[in-house]
Each structure stands twice: as C-alpha cells, then as structure tokens.
Amino acid sequence: MSLLERFMDLPLEEVIGDRFGRYSKYIIQDRALPDARDGxxxxxxxxxxxxxxxxxxxxxxxxxxxxxxxxxxxxxxxxxxxxxxxxxxxxxxxxxxxxxxxxxxxxxxxxxxxxxxxxxxxxxxxxxxxxxxxxxxxxxxxxxxxxxxxxxxxxxxxxARYPNLLVNGSTGISAGYATDIPPHHLGEVIDAVTMQIENPDVSLDELMTVIKGPDFPTGGIVQGKEGIRKAFETGKGRVIVRAKTEIEEIKGGRQQIRITEIPYEINKANLVKRIDELRLDKKVEGIAEVRDETDRTGMRIVIELKKEAHAEGVLAYLFKNTDLQVSYNYNMVAIHNKTPKLMGLKHIISAYIEHQKEVVTKRSQYDLNKANERQHVVEGLIKAISILDEVIRIIRGSKDKRDAKNNLIQQYDFTEAQSEAIVTLQLYRLTNTDVTTLEKEAKELEKKIAHLTGILNSEKKLFNVIKKEMAEIKKKYADERRTVIEDEIEEIKINMEVMIPSEDVMVTVTKDGYSKRSSLRSYSASNGEAPGMKDTDRLLLAEQLNTTDTLLMFTNKGNYIYMPVYELHEARWKDMGQHLANMVGFDRDEQLIKIMPIKEFTDDQYLIFFTRQGMAKKTELSSYKAQRYNKMLMAMKVKGEDEVVDVQLTTGNDDIFIATHYGYGLWFDENEINVVGQRAAGVKGINLKDGDFVVSGKSLKNKEKASLVLITHRGAIKKMRITEFDKSTRAKRGLVMLRELKSNPHRVVDVELSENDAALDVKTKNGSIVTVETGKLKNADRYNNGSYLVDISDSGEVVEVWRKIVTEENKE
Incomplete structure (x- = not known):
C-alpha cells in the first residue's frame, strides 16, 4: 500500500464534530456528572x-x-x-x-x-x-x-444503602450540562424514600412534610419555600442562603454583629476581607472593626460597630452587598440510564428505589444460593456422622482422596460437594456436640432459605427489607438539622440615610468623566486653587453637597449614571479623582453633557430632555431613582444619529425655550409636552429647517422676567428678554433671534439663561477661552446681531460655550 492510500480525505468539520462528540459523551457520562443511583x-x-x-x-x-x-x-x-x-x-x-x-x-x-x-x-x-x-x-x-x-x-x-445523591449533593460542569444539587438531611431523605416506597403516588407536598429543603454542612438560613418546591418539582429552582447572625450589646453602650454560620461554598477569609474593604472605603458607615475570631470551638466573625451606628441598617447593607447572603440555584442533573437528565425529587427517589430493588434482589439471590449450597453440605455431614463407622472404613480402604470420594458417592449416594466436605472433615468435628451444632445449623439454614425465598417472591417483603435497613442507617448516622428553612424571602431594604453619615463635601465632575468628593478641610487647605484635572479638561460640576445626595449624570447618547455622592471616590481637592469608567461602563465616544445633584426624588419634579433633531421628552424625576446602578442606565430612547443636547429639571409648570443653530427660538408652556416613561423617545419639540439643529433647551422659572444670552460662531454675544418672543406652542418653527445676513450669516453656538452673577466661558477653535459676565450685558432686541465680545481673528470661530463653574480662585 502506498503512503498516500493511508490518508482519508474528510471535511474538517466532520472530523472535529465526531471527535468532540466522543469527548462530550465521555465528559458527561464518565467525569463530571453523578449517577442518580449512588450520587x-x-x-x-x-x-x-x-x-x-x-x-x-x-x-x-x-x-x-x-x-x-x-x-x-x-x-x-x-x-x-x-x-x-x-x-x-x-x-x-x-x-x-x-x-x-x-x-x-x-x-x-x-x-x-x-x-x-x-x-x-x-x-x-x-x-x-x-x-x-x-x-x-x-x-x-x-x-x-x-x-x-x-x-x-x-x-x-x-x-449505596442510603440515597447519597440527595444527602451529599453534587456539583459539576460538563459539555452542555451542569449540575448543582445541594446536600440534604440524611434522616429527612430516608423518611421521604420510605414514604414513596409505601405510596408510589405520593404528592410532592406530602414529601415536603418530611424533606424540608437543603441542609448545608455550614448551616445558615435558607429562604424561599416556593423556590425549594419548584426545584423539587422540576429540578430547577432558586433559594436564598444567608448567614446566621446576631446583634449583641457590648460594654460602653455599643453593639456588635456576630456571625456564626456563613452560606455554603463561601470563602470565609474573602468574606471578612470584603466587609473590611467596605469599612476602609467608607461605603458603609458605622463599622469600627472586623475580626475573625474563629477557633476550634466554632466559627465566629465579629463586626464591631461605632457608638452611633444603626446595627440593623449595617447588617441589611452587608446582606445586600457581600456574600453574607447569596442565591443558590438548584440544577438537579444526574446520569440515569446512561443519559443526563434534569430530575425532580420524586424522579431521583424513584431511581434510587429501583436501584435498591435490584441490589436487595441480587443480594438475596446470592445469599439464597450460598444457603442452599451450605444446607446440602450440612445434610451430607449429618448423614455421614450417622453412619460414621462405615464412612471411616470406606475412607481407610481407599487409595487416595479422589478414590475415597468416588467410593462414598457410589456406596451411599453422597454428591460431589458432600463427599468433598466429608473427606476434608477434621477429626475433632466427629464429637457428639458437633452433631448437635450441625442439626442446629440445618434448622437455621431452613429458616434463612424460607426468609430469602419470601423476599424474592414478594415485593412487599423486599421493600420492608429496604425500609428496615435504611431506618437502621438513619438511627446510626442521622444528626440534627443544621440549616434553618424560612418560607419567605425577606426583602432587604437599605435606608441609606441611616447608613451614611451626613457630611458636607465638595464634589467635582469633569467633562472627561473624572469625579471625586473632597472633604471641606481639603478644599479649604487649597487656598482657592482650582481642583486637580487635565489642562484640556473642564468642570461640569463643582459644588458643596451632602454625602446623602445623589448625582444624575446625563450623556449625549441618552444614557445616565446614577451615583450616590457617598459612592464617589474620596480624594484630595488637588487630585484628579477617579474616572467613571472604573465604576460603570462608559463608551469612549460617549460624552457627559449635564450633571444634576438631587436631594430627594419627588413626584412633583420632572426631567425634560432636548435632542439635536428637535425631540423633547418629559418624565417624572422619581422614575430615575435606581436600585441597581453599577452600569449605565437608559434615560431616553435616542433614534438614529440623534443625540441629547440638554436636560432640564422642572416643576411641572415652567416654560420651555428651545434655540437652534440657524437662530430660531421657540417659547411654549411645559404642559405642551406629555409625561412619558423613562425609556420612551418623546415628541417633537421644535420644527427644524433642513440642516438646522437644536443647540440648547432651557426651562424658564421666572417666565416673563427671564433673560437669554446668545453666542454665535463669529464671537457675537447678545442678551435679550424672553418677552422679545411671542409665546407659542410645541412643534412650531419659532421666531428668528438674529438679523439675517446674506454673506457669512451668524450661526448660534449656544443660548444660556442670564443670571446676575453668572459668567460664561467661550472657547474658540484654537483653544483660547474668553470669560463673559452676563450680568453686565445690556438687553437688545431680536433683530440685533449683538456685540463682538470675542475676537476670533487669530483664534478661529467659537466652538463651545459653558456656564463658568465658580470656585474661590475665580470669584474675583
């Protein structure tokens, strides 16, 4: 045969598919999953x-x-x-x-x-x-x-004389299958098997009167009877496992939390380390010290609290944010009839009972065969002793052992097995007492054979044997239940006001996404210097807030970050702080556009979003209070290439002003925009010309008295009263805010509200920044193109405008 003929031309996917199929079968059947019969x-x-x-x-x-x-x-x-x-x-x-x-x-x-x-x-x-x-x-x-x-x-x-799969549980991952079966109490499992043997149609609820739920070696508390029932019914279900804790008074009027049992499969050292990290990072206030006092007498973790700490609040926070409470997911997959199966409780018990039937049947058959063999031999020995002199004479007259056996078989009808027993009999066994022993043994063998035959002929007797032997195991090995079962899953409510010390801090957030909170002491020690940040970055927020406040940070893509102030990275005033990407997911091409400090999420406040393509959306502020906030959340649905340009907090009765790049302004009542859900897209706010887009959206609290400051790309700035406009309705074109020029017309970069002490920073193309104090500007009419307060001859056109964030350094 040539070398070439030894190779097979097969498609790669067939070969890999075949090999992986064989590998998967091996992993499933012979490595990772337990057998339903012996666990x-x-x-x-x-x-x-x-x-x-x-x-x-x-x-x-x-x-x-x-x-x-x-x-x-x-x-x-x-x-x-x-x-x-x-x-x-x-x-x-x-x-x-x-x-x-x-x-x-x-x-x-x-x-x-x-x-x-x-x-x-x-x-x-x-x-x-x-x-x-x-x-x-x-x-x-x-x-x-x-x-x-x-x-x-x-x-x-x-x-497997007891149901090991349920008693010790199992965990494993194979190809396409995983299993998670928790341990259960030996006595309860045996009682459940006994109950199902006595009544094969027993209901799950009846079984659950004896087998309450998992019983972990580490104890703890399991919550959620519904989850246990679902797992017992279908093989899949979720329960909550929490540590056993106790709040105790110690001297000095202080309290401590004592943990004596932790959830199953949780690493105690990591748990203690995590709790201590929360203390160090001041994520939770009130913990003075965390100690692991575990010794040979048992587990003991002590969380010592500060004098003013709220013990229940701290414990609730730890349940929510550490492995003191975890969820356990039943996934009862086992190999049954050489196939992986998701099995409920009754299914697992049935598989075990079938196995035990087979084991006890085979054992009884084996014992019966042995008893029959022995009975046959004993009968031969009794017969031999009754004619002992003749037997001895025959043996003495024989040539060898084989000849002696043949002679006994021929003359007295002994069988091969009986003659073998006779010729190998030791002389001392020929005493009178041994005959009595043999007769006694014969009677016992008769009883044993009758008993074993009864087991093999009657399923009821066979089941009685199984039940009796399991009862003996229960009596010998079953101990006290360790895990406490509670019917309902307790909802953890964390009152952050109790948890977080009310402390005034300086908070900064920059356009590039760096945030921090600094103590007022650090801020004061800076002697009015600007906070630490990159040269190319700028502040979006620098404000004195309380640790109990919350920041809502909105991005141009319609997302928002929910950030409690106490969770911000604590740093010195001169430090840059931590980037938001370290706390939540943050795309590189996503930009922060508005930071809003919120003291309380009330139902009588609203957020209005304005998009570049003229959409406006109004939603209650309370909709933005998040329970889980470790990632970016959706604030409004933004379609296609559109993006959010402004967000305003309103009372529900404010007026709205929308300004566009081509110089149109529309003033209307906030109630024109209907309230919609958090994830909605909104309605048309302004009707745009082709090529035009929204640059600003503002809410007017002072309605008739508000003044607006308009900045164009050519460096022109003008201030005008809102009364220069006629109040209109939503989705109109609006009125012009500038006199139209045929060549090089002004294009609006931004429109801001004018306040007496407000100042605007105006940035040009080459990066130079000019500050304009809006309080010193005189009012002009709608057709005025404003004053050229920013020289763009060398620095290029205006590209960005923002309200100046006032710190001590630039108050002058």
Missing part, C-alpha cells in the same frame, strides 16, 4: 472502591493518602494524581460534604480556601457511613466492568 462521579466511586478493596476502612488505622492515589490511578482511573487527590480531599471536607465519606488526618484545607497539604503528608481512610455505600458489593449486587487495561474489574455503580 457519585466515576473518580469518587473509584477512590471509595479502591480504599474498600485495600481494607482501608473506618475500623482500621489510617493509611498514607499517596498510597491510595497511586492505587486509584494504577488500577482504575488513568488520569492525573492531582485530580484524584483533590476529589479525595473534597470528600473529607466537612464544610463541603454533609456526611463525609473519607476521614483524613493532617491538613485537608479550610473554609478560608487554604489548600490541603500534599498527599505525601496526609493520611486517610473510609468513614463509617462510606462503608454503607459499599456494603454487600461482594455479593454480586452491582454490575462490574473491566478497568481501563482489562486487568481487573471495577463496579459501574455502588450498592
């Missing part, structure tokens, strides 16, 4: 079986873990030693497994996430309850299959 993954089953075979059981001394690992990978599990040892360690960790299957001497890790010592340092043996999983395995109770090199056989499943 074990293959590696766990192999470890337990290898230890059992070596006699490494609970009543014998511990053996080096490395010996077991070597035995497992040499005989049953042809994978890395670390995967075997890690599985072995997990089965010994009493904070992960409800009833440990392996007892380990030495460091087997900790609830703080510390790793176990290497396998050469630790010793292990099977726990007493693990032996119940393997009991009767030698009686042909389960199917065996060849190991990876066909040298010995290993069990496909263990006899």
């Amino acid at each position: 074990l993954k293959p590696v766990q089953r192999r470890i337990l079986y290898a230890m059992f075979q070596e006699g490494n059981t609970a009543e014998k001394p511990y053996r080096k873990s490395a010996k077991t690992v070597g035995n497992v990978i040499g005989n049953y599990h042809p994978h890395g030693d670390s995967s075997v040892y890690e599985a072995m360690v997990r089965m010994s960790q009493d904070w992960k497994v409800r009833n440990v299957l392996i007892q380990m001497h030495g460091n087997n890790g900790s609830v703080d996430g510390d790793p176990a010592a290497a396998m050469r340092y630790t010793e292990a043996r099977l726990s007493s309850i693990a032996s119940e999983l393997l009991r009767d395995i030698e009686k042909n109770t389960v199917e065996f299959a060849p190991n990876f090199d066909d040298t010995i056989e290993e069990p496909v499943v263990l006899p």
Whole structure:
C-alpha cells in the first residue's frame, strides 16, 4: 500500500464534530456528572472502591493518602494524581460534604480556601457511613466492568444503602450540562424514600412534610419555600442562603454583629476581607472593626460597630452587598440510564428505589444460593456422622482422596460437594456436640432459605427489607438539622440615610468623566486653587453637597449614571479623582453633557430632555431613582444619529425655550409636552429647517422676567428678554433671534439663561477661552446681531460655550 492510500480525505468539520462528540459523551457520562443511583462521579466511586478493596476502612488505622492515589490511578482511573487527590480531599471536607465519606488526618484545607497539604503528608481512610455505600458489593449486587487495561474489574455503580445523591449533593460542569444539587438531611431523605416506597403516588407536598429543603454542612438560613418546591418539582429552582447572625450589646453602650454560620461554598477569609474593604472605603458607615475570631470551638466573625451606628441598617447593607447572603440555584442533573437528565425529587427517589430493588434482589439471590449450597453440605455431614463407622472404613480402604470420594458417592449416594466436605472433615468435628451444632445449623439454614425465598417472591417483603435497613442507617448516622428553612424571602431594604453619615463635601465632575468628593478641610487647605484635572479638561460640576445626595449624570447618547455622592471616590481637592469608567461602563465616544445633584426624588419634579433633531421628552424625576446602578442606565430612547443636547429639571409648570443653530427660538408652556416613561423617545419639540439643529433647551422659572444670552460662531454675544418672543406652542418653527445676513450669516453656538452673577466661558477653535459676565450685558432686541465680545481673528470661530463653574480662585 502506498503512503498516500493511508490518508482519508474528510471535511474538517466532520472530523472535529465526531471527535468532540466522543469527548462530550465521555465528559458527561464518565467525569463530571453523578449517577442518580449512588450520587457519585466515576473518580469518587473509584477512590471509595479502591480504599474498600485495600481494607482501608473506618475500623482500621489510617493509611498514607499517596498510597491510595497511586492505587486509584494504577488500577482504575488513568488520569492525573492531582485530580484524584483533590476529589479525595473534597470528600473529607466537612464544610463541603454533609456526611463525609473519607476521614483524613493532617491538613485537608479550610473554609478560608487554604489548600490541603500534599498527599505525601496526609493520611486517610473510609468513614463509617462510606462503608454503607459499599456494603454487600461482594455479593454480586452491582454490575462490574473491566478497568481501563482489562486487568481487573471495577463496579459501574455502588450498592449505596442510603440515597447519597440527595444527602451529599453534587456539583459539576460538563459539555452542555451542569449540575448543582445541594446536600440534604440524611434522616429527612430516608423518611421521604420510605414514604414513596409505601405510596408510589405520593404528592410532592406530602414529601415536603418530611424533606424540608437543603441542609448545608455550614448551616445558615435558607429562604424561599416556593423556590425549594419548584426545584423539587422540576429540578430547577432558586433559594436564598444567608448567614446566621446576631446583634449583641457590648460594654460602653455599643453593639456588635456576630456571625456564626456563613452560606455554603463561601470563602470565609474573602468574606471578612470584603466587609473590611467596605469599612476602609467608607461605603458603609458605622463599622469600627472586623475580626475573625474563629477557633476550634466554632466559627465566629465579629463586626464591631461605632457608638452611633444603626446595627440593623449595617447588617441589611452587608446582606445586600457581600456574600453574607447569596442565591443558590438548584440544577438537579444526574446520569440515569446512561443519559443526563434534569430530575425532580420524586424522579431521583424513584431511581434510587429501583436501584435498591435490584441490589436487595441480587443480594438475596446470592445469599439464597450460598444457603442452599451450605444446607446440602450440612445434610451430607449429618448423614455421614450417622453412619460414621462405615464412612471411616470406606475412607481407610481407599487409595487416595479422589478414590475415597468416588467410593462414598457410589456406596451411599453422597454428591460431589458432600463427599468433598466429608473427606476434608477434621477429626475433632466427629464429637457428639458437633452433631448437635450441625442439626442446629440445618434448622437455621431452613429458616434463612424460607426468609430469602419470601423476599424474592414478594415485593412487599423486599421493600420492608429496604425500609428496615435504611431506618437502621438513619438511627446510626442521622444528626440534627443544621440549616434553618424560612418560607419567605425577606426583602432587604437599605435606608441609606441611616447608613451614611451626613457630611458636607465638595464634589467635582469633569467633562472627561473624572469625579471625586473632597472633604471641606481639603478644599479649604487649597487656598482657592482650582481642583486637580487635565489642562484640556473642564468642570461640569463643582459644588458643596451632602454625602446623602445623589448625582444624575446625563450623556449625549441618552444614557445616565446614577451615583450616590457617598459612592464617589474620596480624594484630595488637588487630585484628579477617579474616572467613571472604573465604576460603570462608559463608551469612549460617549460624552457627559449635564450633571444634576438631587436631594430627594419627588413626584412633583420632572426631567425634560432636548435632542439635536428637535425631540423633547418629559418624565417624572422619581422614575430615575435606581436600585441597581453599577452600569449605565437608559434615560431616553435616542433614534438614529440623534443625540441629547440638554436636560432640564422642572416643576411641572415652567416654560420651555428651545434655540437652534440657524437662530430660531421657540417659547411654549411645559404642559405642551406629555409625561412619558423613562425609556420612551418623546415628541417633537421644535420644527427644524433642513440642516438646522437644536443647540440648547432651557426651562424658564421666572417666565416673563427671564433673560437669554446668545453666542454665535463669529464671537457675537447678545442678551435679550424672553418677552422679545411671542409665546407659542410645541412643534412650531419659532421666531428668528438674529438679523439675517446674506454673506457669512451668524450661526448660534449656544443660548444660556442670564443670571446676575453668572459668567460664561467661550472657547474658540484654537483653544483660547474668553470669560463673559452676563450680568453686565445690556438687553437688545431680536433683530440685533449683538456685540463682538470675542475676537476670533487669530483664534478661529467659537466652538463651545459653558456656564463658568465658580470656585474661590475665580470669584474675583
């Protein structure tokens, strides 16, 4: 055969598909998912079986873990030693497994996430309850299959004399499937199995009278009976797991929070570190110190509070923002009939009962066969002793053992098995007492055979055996329930006013997105210097606010950031602060356009949004109070290439003024815009000419007395009273604000409200900035093109205008 003929021409996707399919089947069936019958993954089953075979059981001394690992990978599990040892360690960790299957001497890790010592340092043996999983395995109770090199056989499943899948739970991720089954209480699970054996049509509600819900080795409190019921019914469901806490008084009139149990699978060290970080970052006020006082007597985390702290408020905040409370999602997937299945409680119990029927049937058949064999032999021995002299004569007259056996078979009709027992009988057994013993044994064998035959012929008797043996296991191993089950999920309400100390701070936010809060002391120490920021950046807000206030930061894309002042990065006045991208998602091409400090989200205040293409939207301010704000939120729906140019806070009875680039201004009543939802797009605010766009939208509180300042790209600035305009209605073109010029007409860059002490910063193309005090400007009419207060001959046209943020440095 030529070299070329050894290659197959196959499409790559077929080859990869085939190989991945085989790999997936292996991962699902033979690695990551537990068997519904014994609740074990293959590696766990192999470890337990290898230890059992070596006699490494609970009543014998511990053996080096490395010996077991070597035995497992040499005989049953042809994978890395670390995967075997890690599985072995997990089965010994009493904070992960409800009833440990392996007892380990030495460091087997900790609830703080510390790793176990290497396998050469630790010793292990099977726990007493693990032996119940393997009991009767030698009686042909389960199917065996060849190991990876066909040298010995290993069990496909263990006899599992108690429902281990529910008792110890399981977790795993395979190809296309994942499983999360929490541990449950041994006694409750056995009671539920017994109930289902007695009544196969038992309802889920009846089962839930005995099996209340998960019972984690770490205790804690589980909330949400509805979630447990859904999980038991469908295999999927969500419950809340929270730590067991206590508020206690200590000397000096102070309080402390004591945590004695934490949620399942939570790393205690990380939890303590996270709580301490909240204290250091001042995310929550009132925590004086966090200590981990856990010792050999039990878990104890102490959160010491300051004298004025509100303990319930602090605890509610910690439940919401740390792993003191987590959600646990049931996903009960197990291998049943060689297929991964999402199984409810009744389904899992049915699979277990079917397995036990098979195990007890096979065991009874094995014991019956042995009893029948022994009965046959005992009958032969009794008959032999009754004719002892003849038997001895025949044996003495025979040439050898085989000849003696043949002679006994021929002359007295003994069978092969009986004659073998007779010729191997020891002389001391020929005493009178031994005949009595044999007769007694014969009677016991008769009873045993009748009992075993009864089990095999009656399903009721078989089920009674299963129930009786499970009851014995329950009596021997069941302990007190550790997890408390509560019917309802408690809603956590955090009163931030209680949590956050009311403190006045200086807050700055810049156009580029840098924000900070500084203490008034740091601000005063700066001697009126401008806050720290880049040369090319500018302030959007520099104001004294309270830590209980909230900032709403609006962007040109119709999004907003909800930022409580206390969550802003604390920095010195001279520092730049932290970029908002570190706190929320922030696109590079998105720009902040308006920062609004809010003391209270009331229903009698509204936000009005103005877009470049003339849309206006009005929504209640209270709609923008966010519960979750770790990302950018939608403020209004912006269509196509449109963008938000201005946002105004109104009372609901203000007037509205919209100004356009071509110099049109429209004045109308705020009530013309209907109130819509937070995510709506709004209505047409002004009717634009082709090529025109909105540059500014303002709310007028003083209505008839308001003055407007208009700035054009040619550096012309003019001030005019609102009464220069006729009040109109929404969606009109508006009135001109400038005299039209045939060549180089003025184009409006911005229109701002004039206030007596207000000043505007006007920026030109080359970056130079001119400050204009609006209080000193004289009023002009609509057809006046204003005064050229900004020289653009060298610096280029005006590109941007903003209200000057006054700090001590530029008050003069």
